Amino acid sequence: MTLDRIAPALFVLLWSTGWIVAKYASPHADPLTFLGLRFTLAAVLFAAIVLFSSAAWPSTRAGWGHAFLSGVFLHGIYLGGVWWAISQGVPSSISGLVAALQPLLTAMVAPFLVGERLTGSQRLGIVLGFAGLSVAILPRLTALDTSTLQIALVPLLVNVFAMASVTAGTIYQKRYLQQGDLRAIAALQYVGGFLVVMPLALLIEPMRIDWNLEFALAMAWSVFGLSLISIMLLLYLIRRGQVSRAASLTYLVPPAVAIESWFLFGEALTIPMIVGTVIVVFGVWLTNRKTRVVA
Template sequence: MTSSRWTVPLLSVLFVLLWASGFIAAKLATRTTDVPTVLFWRFVIAAAATGVAAAWLRPAMPRGRSLVHLVVTALLLQVGVFSAVFTGLARGVPAGLTSLVVGLAPLLVGLLTPLVLSTRLGAAPAIGLIIGAGGVYIVASGGLSAGGPVGPVLLPVLGMAFLTAGTLYQKRFNDDTPVASGVAVQMVTSMLVLLVAMPFLAPQWLPTGAGGWVAVAWLGVINSAGTFAVMFVLLRRRSTVHVSALMNLSPATTALLAVPLLAEPLTGRAVVGLLVALVGMFVGLGAWPRLRRRRDDVSPVTRSGSMHP
């Protein structure tokens, strides 16, 4: 019972760190390697890793409509999100700012979940999402006011839209799909899409140097396979709002990781933004007693679509 009690908190911390590390690795990779090449090898490595996991675990493989839904999810959560985000990074958008823009997706997910999934959104998740978005804004406003690129930021904004749609689609149609087979199908689908597109997008087929390979390997094994496996487990055990609250921590966490890994200076805004996002997660996950009591007064809904963290 104790082990089960700590499972979700540990997975939540791991998810935040893995999600944030992806922006760092992508920034490093796109400094020397074309975006399509980074994406292609990311998905090749991820497909191999998840394929081995699926062969070992032997989960039920999706067929028919379930397979089609997974393909659509792959186009949204994998190809769509990371094509836009990586292109923005390659065009000069800082890793921290990219994470901040993408970090606005949880607010959209939280606002759209009651409409798309026909569930109720309690007071605690709604207030927590707003506070967390405030933490995102604190750090993001510093990047833009310092003369950061405005035009390329539209690319992470597009990635944010894909992430919002993909998260809701995953929760709506793929919630009962085994994690191992679901992630494997998504990575193989994404790899095939990039394989077809590569001749038209990038003559460079291999990453540049050992650093490029290390960054791509991290993106493929840890960020692609690992992060999304953890994400899908959390979506099954909790809700889209739980994952959304955790994503509010990603922007400031990325900014902190960028200090030693990308030699980016630590700003006061990043520290303040992280603290505000932490408060947002604390409230959004129902840890605030008064809001928790109000949340518990909401009529229960089915587990698969429950908005209770």
């Protein structure tokens, strides 16, 4: 079994644990402070990998700049915005619904920015993915009262902005970072993410960290499981496939989080969630399947 075949499923499984880690870590550290430390450790880890593997750093100033800027989009603004929004009361179901807009937005702008052409089945897959995610999450949204939504308005807008940022970062990565060693690029991207979250943490957070076992476990998984393995898989998928295909994988993340939450925390796995997951999986298959080109 080749990496091309297992990488999408492995990425979804690992990336979905980010929401689980956030739940474990939130009582023990402020979100931006946690991310600042996470990005620091991840950058050091990737730099060590580059050093000991004799991988090449970007050979031009532009290459370094592209790597830093893509990290600003993919890590700093996106993860910083999502983690802060959730810490301010945005329910994970709403955050997941906002994240589901990314593949649709990516598909809309990719033809203009990177020259991708979507087939009819890919367009249908994107629509089905959004529809399935809506089926899975809308019952939770309708259960929220108006006052809760009003209180979370600013964090919700930050969450939307974060979604737009990861869309921009994915397309930027595809356009400007097709060459170069992925390990070196990842190290520089985490530096770019750090330059966003740490100044904000200094500005708006008391930078609280409870140095206990739960915090250590959450940080270890965040660095090795998410920042190392998951990001390498994402960068690999972006480089090997279409932007829209890589982005469509985010459809599977919220249903995966729901299943993990049911298993780990006993949260209800409802009929709409199950039905929506089936529709989502079919939509992702349509978007990612390889079609034969007829001459």
